[in-house]
Amino acid sequence: xxxxISHPSRLLDDAASLxxxxxxxxxxxxxxxxDWLFDTRGxxxxxxVQGWAVNCLGHSHPNLVAAIQxxxxxLLNCSPGYYNIPMIGLARKLxxxxxxxxxxxANSGAEANEGAVKLARKWGMLHRGGAHEIITFSDGFHxxxxxxxxxxxxxxxxxxxxPKTPGFQKAIYNDIDSVRAQVNERTVGIMLELVQGExxxxxxxxxxxxxxxxxCDEKNLLLIxxxxxxxxxxxxxxxxxxxxxxxxDIMTLGKxxxxxxxxxxxxxxxxxxxxxxxxxxxxYNGNALVTAAASAVVDxxxxxxxxxxxxxxxxxxxxxxxxxxxxxxxxQVRGRGLLLAIELATPNAKQVVEHALSLGFLINAxxxxxxxxxxxxxxxxxxxxxxxSLLHDLMQGAAA
Ligand SMILES: *Cc1c(COP(=O)(O)O)cnc(C)c1O
Numbered sequence: 001x002x003x004x005i006s007h008p009s010r011l012l013d014d015a016a017s018l019x020x021x022x023x024x025x026x027x028x029x030x031x032x033x034x035d036w037l038f039d040t041r042g043x044x045x046x047x048x049v050q051g052w053a054v055n056c057l058g059h060s061h062p063n064l065v066a067a068i069q070x071x072x073x074x075l076l077n078c079s080p081g082y083y084n085i086p087m088i089g090l091a092r093k094l095x096x097x098x099x100x101x102x103x104x105x106a107n108s109g110a111e112a113n114e115g116a117v118k119l120a121r122k123w124g125m126l127h128r129g130g131a132h133e134i135i136t137f138s139d140g141f142h143x144x145x146x147x148x149x150x151x152x153x154x155x156x157x158x159x160x161x162x163p164k165t166p167g168f169q170k171a172i173y174n175d176i177d178s179v180r181a182q183v184n185e186r187t188v189g190i191m192l193e194l195v196q197g198e199x200x201x202x203x204x205x206x207x208x209x210x211x212x213x214x215x216c217d218e219k220n221l222l223l224i225x226x227x228x229x230x231x232x233x234x235x236x237x238x239x240x241x242x243x244x245x246x247x248x249d250i251m252t253l254g255k256x257x258x259x260x261x262x263x264x265x266x267x268x269x270x271x272x273x274x275x276x277x278x279x280x281x282x283x284y285n286g287n288a289l290v291t292a293a294a295s296a297v298v299d300x301x302x303x304x305x306x307x308x309x310x311x312x313x314x315x316x317x318x319x320x321x322x323x324x325x326x327x328x329x330x331x332q333v334r335g336r337g338l339l340l341a342i343e344l345a346t347p348n349a350k351q352v353v354e355h356a357l358s359l360g361f362l363i364n365a366x367x368x369x370x371x372x373x374x375x376x377x378x379x380x381x382x383x384x385x386x387x388x389s390l391l392h393d394l395m396q397g398a399a400a
Contacts, residue, residue, distance in 0.1 A: 008040035025357055032059025035376055035383040037362065046387055048375045049362040053197065053229050053339065056256035057300060058376030064259050067296035068289065077287040080105075086292035093298050097238055099247045100267035104275070105286035109228035109254030110143025112264035115280055116191065116250050117147060119266065120222050121167075122274050124188035128220065131188040137173045139199035140192065142226055151191065154198070174204060176211040183215070189222035189250075190215070194240040197229040200367045201334055201341035206244055213246040222249040222272060228264065229339065232256030233301040233377050236311045236337030243336070256377075259297040263290040301377065310377050313384065314338055317373075320388045328395040331369075340373045341366075352394050361390045 008028055015024075031038040035058055037045040050058065057064055071086065078084055091103040106112040117134060124131040136142070138153040147165040149157050169187070172178040173196060190212055196202040216223045225248040230240035234256055237243050241251070249272050254264035284290075300306060314337050321333045321342055331343040344352070349365035356363050364372045375383070 011040065025354075027357075034058040034061075035379055043360060045357075045360045045362055046383060046390070047362045048373045048387055049364050050374055050376050051260060052255065052364075053234060053374035054255045054258070055260045056232055056234065056377045057259045057297060058378045059260075061259065061300070061378065063296045063300055064293055067292050068261070071289055071292035075288040077284065077289065080281060080283070080285040080287075084286070084288040084291070086288050086295055087286040090291045090295045090298065091286075093295065093302070094253075094265060094267060097298070097302055098251065098267055099241075099269065100251060101270040102268060102273045104266040104280060105291065106254075106264040106266060106282060107262050107284050107290075108143065109226075109252065109264050110145045110148045111282065112228065112252040112254055112266045113142045113148050113151065113191075113226055114145055115266040116224050116226075116252050117151070117167075118280060119250060119268060119272060119275060120189040120224060122279060123222065123272055126274055128188055129185075131186050133167050133169055133184070133186045133188060134224070135169045135171050135179055135182045135187060135190045137192055137196070138170055139173060139196055139202070140226075141196065141198035142191070142193075143228075173199075173202065174208045176208055176215070179212065179215060183219055183221070187219070187221060189224050191224035191226060193226045193228075193230065194244070195230050195235060195336055195339055197339060197372070198366050200343075200370045201339060201372055203334065203336055204244075209241075209244040209246055216249070224248065224250040224252075226252050228252055228254035230336070232297065233307055233310050234337055234339050234374075236307065236314055238302055238307060240336065256301070257297065258290055258294050261290045261293045263294045306377075310337055313377075313379060313381070314340070316381065317375075317384055320384065321373075321391075324388065324391055324395060327392075328398075335373075338373070338375055338377055338379070342371050344369045344371065346398075348398060352398060355394055355397060356390065359390055359393065361387065361394075 011028055028040045029037050030040045037047045094103050121132045136151045140153040142148040142151045150164040151168045169182040171182050194204050225241050231253045241248055250268045252266050257263050325333045330345050333342050335341050347368040349368050349371050353365045366372050
């Protein structure tokens with residue numbers, strides 16, 4: 001055993017060497033298995049955060065581990081300046097599963113979204129006389145690079161790291177008139193999440209999404225869907241747009257795509273794929289190790305039986321959450337697939353999250369009145385029941 005693991009308190013002292021970018025509890029995780037995490041003291045936690053909706057197959061799924069173990073000794077990386085075998089295979093699979101004709105791999109959701117904006121601006125330069133503005137939404141989230149902070153609609157970010165990248169106009173989610181009001185001759189596209197995850201698990205209404213598609217067709221704009229959180233089975237279909245009667249022009253993926261390893265992707269229809277050599281790239285893009293891992297994830301999640309099981313678990317989970325909602329008189333249960341939330345009657349979600357941790361239960365509060373649940377898509381029914389009973393304990397504790 002690693003000597004430092006037997007001295008977790010010394011390890012915590014050493015953690016001062018990390019830049020403080022989020023308040024972290026005094027826990028150090030050492031191991032994960034399926035729905036469960038284990039800390040250096042051997043304590044067990046039910047994990048409904050799963051790396052922030054990343055570990056779609058739970059912790060260390062055997063297929064994912066095997067794919068990494070098979071690929072690692074063969075080839076890790078030969079630069080995106082050359083082809084490798086898993087890179088080509090993964091691109092082909094994603095194109096077959098989606099509307100898209102071509103794929104560009106990136107390392108994070110923000111980077112994929114940066115690529116989407118660059119692609120749209122290039123297309124605007126070629127086909128729309130230099131139109132470059134992109135309409136995005138209040139409370140939207142697209143990542144933490146400077147431009148994606150500008151594209152996002154997080155109120156807390158308005159005054160941070162000025163000046164912001166120009167070219168992003170904000171409209172109101174689920175309000176088509178607010179979008180129409182922002183369109184002008186410089187507008188090249190509309191970018192949105194089909195469920196706003198960080199914004200509090202708010203789903204786009206089908207009529208709104210159809211109206212956006214209609215508006216894009218009418219004004220020759222690109223519809224860009226950020227499926228970094230909603231993609232790869234998270235909402236019960238392989239991609240979330242498949243629940244709407246529309247096809248986007250550009251889509252980005254991240255989080256669940258690698259099931260825990262860092263990989264993201266930008267996908268587009270042929271007519272929009274206008275990058276030329278030199279326009280876009282990145283040192284680690286499409287490296288063999290992560291594309292092999294993502295391929296294993298896509299093979300599991302892309303199976304129709306697997307997606308059907310996600311929808312069944314979602315129905316069950318929603319029913320159990322609805323019982324909690326009614327019993328403790330909370331406001332609402334919402335979400336799609338296994339991206340679910342409960343809106344609390346009182347703004348004490350941060351305290352509930354802390355209390356949950358002390359009970360060995362990881363959940364998240366994207367807003368101070370919202371608890372969000374992003375379990376593994378492979379979650380066991382027993383683990384759903386266990387979490388629901390912990391939620392009962394938490395609600396009873398909060399009410400007392
Ligand atoms: C998490 C997230 C991102 C950013 O992804 P990173 O990998 O953290 O850069 C972008 N868009 C959405 C919808 C997300 O949920």
